[in-house]
Amino acid sequence: MTWLRACFGALAMAIALGTASAASDALSGIPAWLDRLLPALLCTAIAVLLIRPWRRRRQLGLVGGWRPFARGVAVTGGSAAVMLGLGTAAGWIDWGPFDLGSVLLFLLTNAVIAVLLEAFPEELTLRAATPTALSATATAHGSALSERPFSSCWCPAPRQ
Numbered sequence: 001m002t003w004l005r006a007c008f009g010a011l012a013m014a015i016a017l018g019t020a021s022a023a024s025d026a027l028s029g030i031p032a033w034l035d036r037l038l039p040a041l042l043c044t045a046i047a048v049l050l051i052r053p054w055r056r057r058r059q060l061g062l063v064g065g066w067r068p069f070a071r072g073v074a075v076t077g078g079s080a081a082v083m084l085g086l087g088t089a090a091g092w093i094d095w096g097p098f099d100l101g102s103v104l105l106f107l108l109t110n111a112v113i114a115v116l117l118e119a120f121p122e123e124l125t126l127r128a129a130t131p132t133a134l135s136a137t138a139t140a141h142g143s144a145l146s147e148r149p150f151s152s153c154w155c156p157a158p159r160q
Contacts, residue, residue: 012050013125016043020117033109040116047121072119 020043027035087093 009051009125012047013121015050016046016121016125019043019046036109036113037116040113043121044116047124051124 020039023042024035024039027038084093088095
């Protein structure tokens, strides 16, 4: 039964991303920002609706609050800054004049899309539900090792 619950976490992510991808393909003729936002909202909604009824909040591993989220944002932002700096120093990236308002709007909208399409559903299904199910019968190391096959089998993200 534990393995079925673990498989359900990976299956929920596959269903959520697959449905978001199909919705993204079906949406045409609408504004570009809405074409990206609706599949992302759909992905999160499906992941939550598939996982949440079967687990309590503490069982999902979503108890860290804002600190882990802020740490993830800092690591991601720092990594992006380092990579952009190294790419610029190596001559791989050529910077031209840009509008700060447009860049900030782009970063904000893409951050929202990334959280809704990838980060939250993935954390809920593959990093919370699946390892929690596996940890019920395995040691911490065994749970971490056996979770890898589930989290590496999910679908690619919809086009953006």
